[in-house]
Amino acid sequence: MYMNFLKRHAIPLAIFFLAGVVIIIAYQSGQSARKTESMLTALSDSFEERFLLLDKALDEKERQIVSLKESGFIEAEDFSLYAETVKRATVMIVDEGEVKGSGFFIDSRGIIATAAHVADAVGGSFDVQTVDGRVLEARVLAKDSVSDTALVGVDGKNFPAVSLGYFENIEIGEEIGIAAFNRGLSRILIHRGVISAKDESGGVRQLSINAFVNKGNSGGPIFSAITGRVIGMVSSRQTDIPVEKLITLPAGYSSGFAIGGIDPVKFNVDLYNETVKLVGDVSQVGIGFGIASEHIRELQQKIK
Numbered sequence: 182m183y184m185n186f187l188k189r190h191a192i193p194l195a196i197f198f199l200a201g202v203v204i205i206i207a208y209q210s211g212q213s214a215r216k217t218e219s220m221l222t223a224l225s226d227s228f229e230e231r232f233l234l235l236d237k238a239l240d241e242k243e244r245q246i247v248s249l250k251e252s253g254f255i256e257a258e259d260f261s262l263y264a265e266t267v268k269r270a271t272v273m274i275v276d277e278g279e280v281k282g283s284g285f286f287i288d289s290r291g292i293i294a295t296a297a298h299v300a301d302a303v304g305g306s307f308d309v310q311t312v313d314g315r316v317l318e319a320r321v322l323a324k325d326s327v328s329d330t331a332l333v334g335v336d337g338k339n340f341p342a343v344s345l346g347y348f349e350n351i352e353i354g355e356e357i358g359i360a361a362f363n364r365g366l367s368r369i370l371i372h373r374g375v376i377s378a379k380d381e382s383g384g385v386r387q388l389s390i391n392a393f394v395n396k397g398n399s400g401g402p403i404f405s406a407i408t409g410r411v412i413g414m415v416s417s418r419q420t421d422i423p424v425e426k427l428i429t430l431p432a433g434y435s436s437g438f439a440i441g442g443i444d445p446v447k448f449n450v451d452l453y454n455e456t457v458k459l460v461g462d463v464s465q466v467g468i469g470f471g472i473a474s475e476h477i478r479e480l481q482q483k484i485k
Contacts, residue, residue, distance in 0.1 A: 233478075237347045237349075237350070240346055240347050240350050240408060240410060241350055260356075260358065260373070260406050262409075263358065263404060263405075263406065263409035264358050264360065264371045264404075266341075266343075266409060267285070267343055267358070267360045267402055267404045267409070267411065268312060268360045268369055268371060269312055269313075269341040270285045270286045270340070270341045270342055270343045270402070271283060271284070271285045271312060271360040271361065271362075271369050271401060271402060272284045272285065272286070272293060272309040272310060272311050272312070273309065273310045273362045273369070274295055274299050274300075274303060274307065274309055274319075274333070274400060275307060275308045275309065275310055275316070276302065276303040276304055276307040276308075277304070277307075280310075280362055280364065280367070280397060281299050281302045281303050281307075282295060282296060282298075282299030282302070282362070282397060282398075282399040282400040282401075283295065283299075283360075283361040283362045283369070283397065283398060283399065283400040283401035283402075283415070284299070284309060284333060284400045284401075285343055285360070285400075285401065285402040285411065285414075286340045286341060286342040286343065287332075287342055287343060287345065287411075287477060287481065288340075288342055288481075289338060289339055289340050289341070289342045290337075290338055290340070291334055291335040291336060291337050291338065291340055292322070292332055292333075292334055292481065292484075293309060293319070293332065293333040293334070293335065294330065294331070294332060294333075294400070294402075294414060294477045294480075295330075295331050295332075295333055295399075295400035295414075296329050296330065296331065296399045296400040296414060296415070296416055296472075297324050297325060297326045297328075297329045297330055297331045298329060298399065298416075299331070299399050299400045300321050300324055300331035300333065301324075301326075303321075305320075306318070306320075307319055309333065309335060311340075312369055317335040317336070317337065318335065318336070319333045319334065319335045320333065320334055321333055321334075322334045322484050323480050323483055323484050324480075325476065325479075325480055327383070327384070327385060328384075328385050328472055328476035328479075328480075329416045329472055330414065330472055330476045330477055330480050331480075332477075332480055332481060332484060343402060343404070343410070343411040344409070344410045344411065345410060345411055345412075345474040345477060345478055346405055346408060346410035346411060346412035346474055347412075347474070347475070348379065348386045348412070348473040348474070348475050351376055351379060351388070351405070351412050351473075352376065353376055353377070353378065353379065354375055354376060355375060355376045355405060355406070355407060356373070356374075356375050356405075356406035356407070357373075357374055357375060357376055357390060357392065357403055357404060357405055357406055357412070358371055358372065358373050358374075358403075358404050358406055359371065359372040359373075359374070359390075359392055359394070359398065359401055359402070359403055359404075359415060359469075360401055360402050360404070361395075361397065361398035361399075361400070361401025361402075361415060362397040362398070362401070363395050363396075363397050363398065364395065364396045364397035372392050372393050372394075372398075373392065373406075374390050374391045374392025374393070374469075375390070375391050375392070376388060376389070376390060376391075377389040377390060377391045385472070385476070386472070386473035386475055386476065387416075387470060387471065387472060387473065388403065388412070388413045388470065388471040388472075388473060389469075389470055389471075390403060390413075390469045390470070390471060392469055393469075394415055394417075394469030394470075398415045398469070399415055399416060399417070400414060400415065401414065401415045402414060402415075403415060403471045410474075411474055412473065412474055413471035413472055413473050413474055414471055414472050414474070414477065415469060415470075415471050416470050416471055416472050417469070417470045
């Protein structure tokens with residue numbers, strides 16, 4: 182009887198048996214795949230962490246070698262060589278034909294760092310212009326308004342990219358350079374200065390630099406004259422006209438007379454305030470502020 186049953190249902194039973202085997206194998210394969218994926222992720226994180234530690238140690242060694250260069254035991258690098266390397270990686274952020282700020286390649290595959298307030302100033306569609314004159318369509322990949330950092334992406338490969346330095350290795354008084362667009366000149370210029378101070382507030386690492394920072398410099402790289410690494414990004418500048426110098430008319434002020442419908446007191450106060458603002462806007466007192474490269478690196482991790 183059992184033999185007859187098996188003969189009659191041999192094919193369905195075989196299919197049922199094979200399906201069970203396939204389900205078991207698929208389940209085991211799924212478990213194995215998940216374990217493999219978890220192991221690969223852990224290895225990737227571990228290797229990335231080790232790479233950053235080794236890269237940071239390398240940055241420290243590069244700085245130690247400076248003393249040997251100064252002693253003549255090793256040929257010293259020229260500031261102009263570092264400046265040219267960083268300049269090639271620097272771009273202008275352009276929106277509807279107007280340059281809004283600067284940026285720089287941190288990855289040869291088309292990832293650009295810039296300031297968040299520069300990214301805010303451009304529309305959903307904008308361009309970047311490279312030093313060699315190429316105009317590339319760009320898009321915002323990530324942004325952190327707290328640290329004033331943003332990442333922009335363009336299509337392409339083999340772009341000249343910078344190496345990032347480390348906040349802990351920066352020394353007060355260290356000589357630095359800035360590569361950035363300067364409004365009115367339509368090209369990337371190099372400025373030179375020193376690190377005036379290092380600060381950390383609210384989790385944001387900032388640099389004060391004694392170097393001319395002009396309109397259009399926001400998002401430009403700040404690089405070390407010792408190692409050539411980019412240690413920060415220009416975020417703002419200080420003007421020599423404090424707000425306290427502006428004149429404020431008393432609350433409820435009302436003119437007692439007017440000439441041709443114009444209040445001469447209010448007119449002169451407004452003219453004075455606008456003049457003060459203009460002078461402060463174009464003045465160069467040599468004080469600028471930058472965001473440490475760590476914040477760029479942290480943002481880059483989020484898009485991987």
